[in-house]
Every structure is written in structure tokens, then in C-alpha cells.
Amino acid sequence: MADAILALPDEARVGELMRTPQEVMRLARMGASHQTRLSFMRAILRRVKREGWQVERTLWEVDEKGVGVGVYEARGPERIYSLIAYANDLPPEKRSDRVIATEWDASFALFDGVPTRADIDRLRDNVPKQEAGRCAASELVLSRANRSVRLFDHVADCLSQGRQPDVAEIDKVGYLMRTTAVYGNGKFGLADRDLYAAREEAGGPFRVELLAVWLIRAFTVDIVEHMARIRGGADAVPLDPEIRRRLGVGNSTGLGMAPFLVTHPALLHAWMMARETALARVRALPTANAATIAHFLEQLNRAHAGLERWHTPDERQSMRVCKLAGDFEMLKNHLEAGVLNAAEPWNELYLWAAANLTLEGQEALCSLMIEPHGALVDDLAGDMAADERQVFSIDGKMRVDVLAGLAASHFAWALATDFGSADQTARFWYVSEEKLEPRLGERHEEDGAELEQRLGIGREVARMMTALEAEPAGTLLAEFLLRYPEHRHAARRVQIAAKLPYAEIHDNVLSATMMPIDMLRCKLAFFGASRFDPKSDRWVRITMFADAPFPDEIAGMDADDWAWPLFDEVQPR
């Protein structure tokens, strides 16, 4: 392995090289996030490989219309998790990715253990329904998916006629099905996270949700091969494994996910802290050895070539991908000058990038620099869970002048924002009565702002500071909050930020120029998603697990070499 003979970095130097929250927690940079080897999908597949998990399709009862059920058992060393997949024959006019849709091409539950026939029947009456359906604590995850009709039909047709689908067509879409939401943690009666958070394999963030997605990916291929056999009979062929691997699972994500990063400050800190620590460890390395450099250059070339497969009609993102290609060119030229032979080579490279590349380029480079250093950073993937309850208590024995000082240092960006201006308060977040989903309104044009969700933490803190100015310095916070409970939220967030510096986004999420997709992209990059394809400023499609091994091949493959497409995969065929 390239990283087996590394000199370890100096701990104090790592601390010095940590990027600050003021730099990292800006929406523009968060919105340029890329997956890293700490991303959750990658951590899951490393575990599956390391522990020799076995995945078996134990049930397949699907008819000639493609309606029925399949069960996939994933057997780990301690427990079995089963994906129950219900396939549907959906009329085209009903196909909508909105979580508020009422019917899908397929719906899924991840079952804790092995389901009985009674479980499968019970869930058949519930999982394919939206709000009307209820799950139980034996189910960990619920999801629904729709076909990419264009690609699904193309692949089914080709396979039914005994030939492989056109790779260019596959790459244009990237998935046979895209999920809408992937629900966990108690939603719709699913198991609370507390029930499984202590499990080694399930305790990390979104582990069960993304395990379900990986199994869903196998289902999407099984169902297309099934339809090909129905259409073509004996002429039908299965999908070539090399072509199959190019397929991920799509996902359509809207505003519903955006508030998550604001409402989970401890978790956001844990994710950012892990990634930033990984980056700082790499930057603090005194030298780079030849094998590590070779690994890095290979990944850089793959990332560069892989941009060919990052398709988006979105003008802004398309321009950014284009500039990223330019960044990679510049980076390669710069590397030829021998920067990696210098002292602290990765730090030199990072500092050069920070001065010369776009945010997309800088963040892609961070991911690439971390990539060849698994032995140095992979332990951090185990530090990315957090329990918000641990930081929920308010220390009311703190004097209000101390609290004000903490606010001044951790929310300087907010206190410098003019929340009296129309632009800075242009938006309000709310929950719609009709669909019970988060929405974004225009404060100065729409009704409902009196019911806005308190996600504008910066403005909350600024308001609290105004009230604190009238308080004697020695007042205890508990007494202040008893009189002014409306500032309780801000006080809590200031105390959290003082303990967990990456807990807060350092931007105003109420501003006219705020782009919700920046929040979505940050979260999805931590999941391990790629090929971000914005559909608007508040809606994005992504691909998950593209190029990753399938369950039936992971034992014989590198489980962790798929973040960027293999070189030969991106050559024109």
C-alpha cells in the first residue's frame, strides 16, 4: 500500500494547519464539497469488505408486469439486515420525484433481521404508501424510487435482444432508478436511532440508510434484467459487470433536507471536524513518498477524466465543472514543477491551490490529497457520529457578559450582518400545511412569515445580543432566560458553537442570495454522492455508489477504489 511507510505528522502542526470555521463554514465553500474517503458510503463498503459480509437475494416473486417483491439479506458478522423491495408497474403520468407523490416504481424497507412472510405482507400494505403507511421498530429505513424511464427502457430493450446497452446512454443518466427521500430514525414509525446506535456497524451516521441504498442498487439491476427476460425470453442476456458498475442509484433531493445541517449542530461539527482533521494531518506531513505521489496522481487523472461523466444542464454548475477542468489542468502543470518534492509538500500544494483555484478546485484537491492517506485518516470515519442531546443543556450559571463575549467571537459574521435590510431577511423557512414539508418563502412577497422556522441562527443571535446590551453584566444566564425565553435558542447555539467550532454555518440562510443547494451538496458529499446536477437553486439530483462494486463482486474487488471512475471506463468506446 502506498501509505504504509508514512512519517506521522506532528500533532501541534496538525492543529496549526486546521482550516478555521470562518473559512470552512461558508455556504459557497460548503456548496463546493466533494466526497472524501471519510464519506459514509465509502466507510460502509470498507466495512462490508473487511468483515466479509455476504449478500444474498433470498426471495424474488415478481410477475411479468414487473410487480412483486424481492428480499436481499446482507449478513454481517453480528447481524442480518434485509432489504425488502416492492416493485410496481407505475403509469407514466404518476411518476414524480416529490416526496409528496403517492405512487412509485418501487418502494423499500430495510428490515432489522430476517423478515417473515407476515412481515413482508404487512409492509406491502404500508411501505408503498406515503403518510398513510406506518412502519414498526423492526424496520430501520424506508425509501421509494422511480425509474429513469429513458435509461430503464433502453437497457431492458437491449438486454432483451441479447446485446449490451450503449455506454454513452448509461453515462448520460447514470442510474436506472432514483430514490426520493431515504428515511430513517423513527420517521413513519421506523426504529429510533437509539435502538441501534450502539451497534458497531450501524452507529456511524447514515450507515443503515446508505446500506439500504447499496442494496437498492442491486435491485435496480435485477428488475431491469427481469423485464429483459420477460420481453426477450431466451434471447435475453444479463448486464455486463463492467457496464453494470457504471450505474449508481440516483437521488432527487429538495428543500426537505436543507434544514438538517442547521438543526444538527453537533453532527455538523463532527463531520466537518473529521474532514478538516484529515486534511490537516495530510498537510502536516513533512514529506511525500513516491508511492503516495503516484497514487495521488492516478486519482487526479481519473478525477479529471471523470468530469466527462459529470453531466448537468444547470448553467451555474456546468460552468463550475468547466472551470474545475481548467483547475485540474493548472494543477497538473503546477505539479510538474516538482512541488511535491518540497518540505511539507501537501501543505505547499494546498496553499498554492487556495491562491489559484476555484472553490470547486480547492475542495476537489482536498479530497484528492486525503485519498492516498487511508492509514493516516481512516480512523476519523469512526468519529463522525454525534448525539445532539449531549450539547442540549444550557449552562445558566454563565454570566451574560461572558455569553455576549462568546457570541461576539463565534458569531462575528452574524453581528456584522444588517438584519434590518430587506435583502438580508428576504427569505423565510416554513413548513407547509399542505404537505408538512420544509419550504422557503419570500418574506416581502408572501404570507406566513410569522410562522417561520427559527433556522436563521445568525439573526437569532443578533437579536439576543441587542437584549443583552440592556442587562447588567453580572446577570446569570438562567435568570435572563427566565425573563426572556425567546432568546433561549440563541443562547443554546452560542454555547454549542463555543464548544464545537464547526457547528454553525457562517452565512445568513435568510438572505436573498442564499442558495439552498449549497447546504444540500455539503450534506450529500459527506454521504459520498457525486455528479451533482442542480435542477434549481433548491433541488438537486445526484448519483450514489456509481462505479462501486456490487454485492456479488465486492469480495473479489478493491472495495474502496471507486470514487473516481477507472481510467479505461472514461475512454470513448
Next chain:
Amino acid sequence: MIVSLNEAEVMATKAAWGAGRPWGLAQDAGRAMSTLEAMRLPGAASLLDVLIATDGVPCDRLRPVSTQSEWWQADRPMCPVLVGAFISDQGAQSETVKLRQVHAPLLLVPFCLMAFDNVVFNWSGCTIRSSDEGLFVHGALDAKTADQVSIDNCAPAEQVTHRWQPGAVDIADEIWEALSAFAHRTYVPASEASRLMGAGAGLTDND
């Protein structure tokens, strides 16, 4: 209605906000309710009692105006979420906390568990004592209002009747619906513009 504890907490938070509690305090209400339910104590019923009894009453009239020898509000019973939050903010007290007139005193319990090592509660016919293992509960829990409540440090309970246990809880349909009605006040009615723009998606996603 069988619900996950997460659903219970989300519902309680929204209901408390809908009933007029500020956002941050509503979060405390949600956490307190789900903690009680996790111990299989009637947290949802207690919260509903409080929200009904205090609907439309500003926080100023629900908090203690004096916290000297006895905590009291001049003209009406106090809100256990406001009082509980104050207790948990302050941390454990060395002297007995005496409350006069408080709604649904059971809701004080989770807050005090955060502040005290071990704590004993007494109100009209009910005693609750804590230990690291859980709670010992003796007497009726359904007091809608208690005239006198005392909260004190104590030795750990020797017996435990209620332990924290994760997993789904059964909340009576009429209670869940009543909490939902409070939560409903926090939702913004849709308009044509918000239907189209709010989530940012178009109406069809065929590709």
C-alpha cells in the same frame, strides 16, 4: 397511535411552539416529553394538559415572579416547562426548591434529572425519586395542577419502577390528535406560488 420516540419529540416540540412557547423553549418541551415517554410515563398527556391550560397566556404570566423561599406566580399556576428549564439551567440547588401552583408537575422531572445527581419530588399524593437506574414512582401521576411541589437532593432510590428504554411508545389517539392540532398552527397554508416554487421542483420528473 404507536409512534417512535423521535416522532413523539418532534410532535411535542411543534405543539409547544404552536401553543405559543418560544422556539428554544419548545425544544425543551419536546425533549422533556419524549424523555418521560421513553420511561413509559405519561409525558404526552402532561404536556397536553399544560398546553390546554396555558393556551394564549404569555410566558411572563407563567414563570415564577419570585424565586426566594418559595417560587410562585401572582395570579395563576406556573408552566412546568418554563420552571423546569430554569432549574436545569441553574443546575442542582443545595436547598429544597418549593413551588406553589404548577401545572402538570410530572414535566418538571426530566429537567431536574439533567440538573441533579439524585432528586426527589413530592406533590399531592405523589413521590418520585431518582437513581442512575431510573425512577421510583409512587402515587398518582395525573395531577393537572399541584398546589405545592418540593424538589430536593436525595440518596439514590433503592427501587426503580421506570427505566429509560428506547423504542416505540403508544400514545392515546385523542392525545396525539390534540397535540397535532396545536402543531397544525405552525404550518403555513399553501398558495399556488408556494406549491410550485416552495420545494423548487417542477411537477414531473420523467427522464
